[in-house]
Amino acid sequence: MTALPVTAVTCMEDRAQVERAGEVVLAAGVGRLRVGPVTPLTADRSLRADFAAGTGARVVDARVVRRYTPVPPGEPGVDASALRREVHELEQELADAELLRQRLDSTLAVIAQARTDLHRDIAQGAGGGDADPERWADRLDRVESEAEPRIAERHKLRRRLHDITTELREARRALEVIESDEQELTAYLDLVVEADRDGTAELRVTALVPCALWRPAYRATLAADRRTVRLETDAFVWQETGEDWTGVRLTLSTARPTLAATPPVLSDDVITLRERSAEERRTVEVDLREEEIRSVGSPAADAPLPGPDDGGDVRVLHAPHPVTVPSDRRPHRVHLTAFTAACEVENTCAPELSPLVVTVARLTNDAGHVLLAGPVDLVRGSGLVGRGTLEFAGAGEEFEIAFGSEDTFRVVRHTEESRETTGLAAINQRTVLTRRVRLFVSRLDARTGAPEQTVTLRERVPVSEVSAVDVDLRTADCRPAPDTLDSEGIARWTLSLAPGEHREIALAYDITAASSVTGL
Template sequence: MSLPITAVTCLEDRAQVERSGTVRLAAGVVRLRVGPVTPLAVDRSLRAELSAPDGDRAGAVAHVVDARVVRAYTPAPPGEPAAGASQLSRDVEELERGVRDTRRQRQRVESRLAVIRQAKADLHRDIVQGAGAGDADPERWADRLDRVDEEAEPRVAELHRLGRRLKDLEEELDEARRALEATEGEPLRLTAYLELVVEAERAGEARLSVVHLVPCALWRPAYRATLAGDRGSVLVETDAFVWQDTGEDWHGVRLSLSTARPTLAASPPRLTEDVLTVRERSAEERRTVEVDLREEEIRTTGGPSPAGADDAVLPGLHDGGEVRVLTAPHPVDVASDRRPHRVRLSSFTAPCRTEDTCAPELSPLVVTTARFTNTAGHVLLAGPVDLLRGSGFTGRGRLEFAGAGAQVRLAFGSEDTFRVVRHVEESRDTAGLTGINQRTVITREVRLFVSRLDASDDTAEREVVVRERVPVSEVSAVEVRLRQDACRPAPDETDADGVVRYTLRLPPGARREITLVYDLTASGAVVGL
């Protein structure tokens, strides 16, 4: 019997396939043969059960005694292609035959030339021996050399012709094989069937369901975000890319997408000894405090991707530590062709707050960012997002993991009407008495020039948020102080992470200058700055 695939749960690197259908059973022990199925079915994952056609388990008429996967190897018959083979397959077979025939002809010609070369070598030896013995016959030798050359000349020409033909056939065969590999798969030589032993209490119909795992299938999330023309809302469409090469096409299946990892074994960590030792600090260690500067990324749920991250590559599944399951709203078709198939999962429109922001230390561009709440009703897994706005496609970004109801931030490309230039000056000085309260003072002055380049008649001002940062000290021996008297203008806000925010309102053609000054003071015992 044939049992179609009705539901598929695609995991991170494999899929769980469910086959179901109605079968008519006779009373007693019945053996069912289901297939053919993909030979990639995992034997230990096979599970089969029978139930009443109406779905009431109490009314089941039979139960499964045994279930197994039986495979058979059937090599392709030699000779001509099968009756249902495509024209491209027949062309490949014909070219392979032409290459074999040409190689045989070239081998025969090479054998004949070898015989002629041997005869010519014997003739040269005869000439040498005759001339040495004083028995010279130049006319006979010239006649024999002419006859040998006449025999060799057409063979050499034929050998060159066969070489050119063989090269052309091999190039054409390689091209045909590449085309065949790109368009068609090799016929299965390994076939598989599911053999079920069923014991029926009475004759009648029953619903058979068979579940098993198959490799060579995976999925990854992908998104499409569109910023409205009034910059007041964002449309987020959640999709999934599904690949599979299981050997069976999925037609009209109920598709579920899970982040579960069934092959990831959970085991407690190995306990090892952790030896702690105490020692006296040396005099040099007591006198000095060693510090250094490090970069630390500020991470928030739904924040942007790190600088330099490759947004074009589909990331691995990140589910926040809990298995998530997404379901396609409609039946889908996924062919076994190793190609990505895009499946629409959901979409939602959320109001957003937009701002034109710039971090001059990272980039001189002013970027439009939107902050909104995830109202999709499910988590947003990490994945690439195509960004669109009124001007069309603006690029591809990365959406980090965001739970239901969490805040999401997306950047929708740069604003070409703004330009930011950054200059940094640093000076170092020493204060206090040597050996008593000597301190090293490092003063940094950051100057920012923000320009609005458009000169339109519209006098409306546009708001730009500029963010700079100052170091944050974690030790009492180093102090960082923002010099409010030297900062022009004064910062609007400074958070605990050292990020300083300026909010500027620029009319067309305007230019603003920002000066940020801070001191980094270290005691005389500090080394490393």
């Protein structure tokens, strides 16, 4: 059997394409080549094998052969039963006890040899008239003091060996009744090759395997001067294909091969037309809804982004160095790219959503590739401050990263709402809904001589999409007036607060609806 190591791996959404390559020895003519072992999870239909061009060899047929073989000695697998694990533990305990018994026997043999030598010395000294009873008695006491505890320990060890042997015999008998001999599913590749001449040739085999996936992860570090952000792109790779990937070229792809497995189900759309009733002609039904503002800043560069109309281009990322990923079900972090970009940092707060003042950095994606959505570790001067989420950002596109809240600020929000009716009924009657928002902003640190800090506050003003409803900002009641009010209805204030300073902001607007409007 010829072993071909895994040299390259392409991870996709829920599987991986594994490539093996190596030199094999061929004989002229048609022959059979067995390559392995390989993981039994290898997809048969995806198996491809070929030789390098110019070698005069070609693959006629390739298939995956699977068989059950006895499990090699060692620790039981992760799916082993509790009884099999108990048998393994008893076997280990028995082996350790046997080693300890051998060491005790060796020690007692040395002590017995010392006792024999001492007895010979006593006999020779007494026969030659050179008697030394005190020295002999002392040496005999030392020999006996060394032998007695070890003899007692050996007796205890023999009883322990007897108990372990009995337990192991009973456990093995129970295992034979409950389970059959454990076998392991193994696989190898059976190739039929044809060569023009004797020699060696480079063989390359590729196949898809399940139980492998990857997800992007990031680490964003805000510089101490708050002028630059370093963004590191990593990937977490999991796999349990049954074989380790050691020193492989790793490629990460957004391809989803499962999408082509089942075509979409198409059905006819039934459209029904009916005349509107008189009540429906007289009234206009409206509703309040929230829409997400998707624009972050400046438009993206001229890099085309994948979409449903352009085929959904697959994005591919490459690991810069060889990677080792064991088959252990655990995530392994792989570094991909890193870049440092200039940024604009602001302390911003949206009191309607949260009273926290958050440090937000706006920067441009200079990584040279798209940034896929994923978790991001946030690092500032004090170290790791938390974890956030990075949304999809195209190459050259501007995006934002939030670096946690500023504890030196406090924002409190109060709202009031009143409703009144004006005009004559059935002529020009209108409903006016007045909303007032008051914001109290405080800077809590009172350090003398500390510079002012800028805070940006954002509040929403409704935007009407029908002519029967008007939204008017009450400029006279806004203190101070918003610095900007964009077309999306976002009012923005930029405040500079000294240490210990407090500010109050008032916002008021009217929602005026005609009498035919319902739903407000």
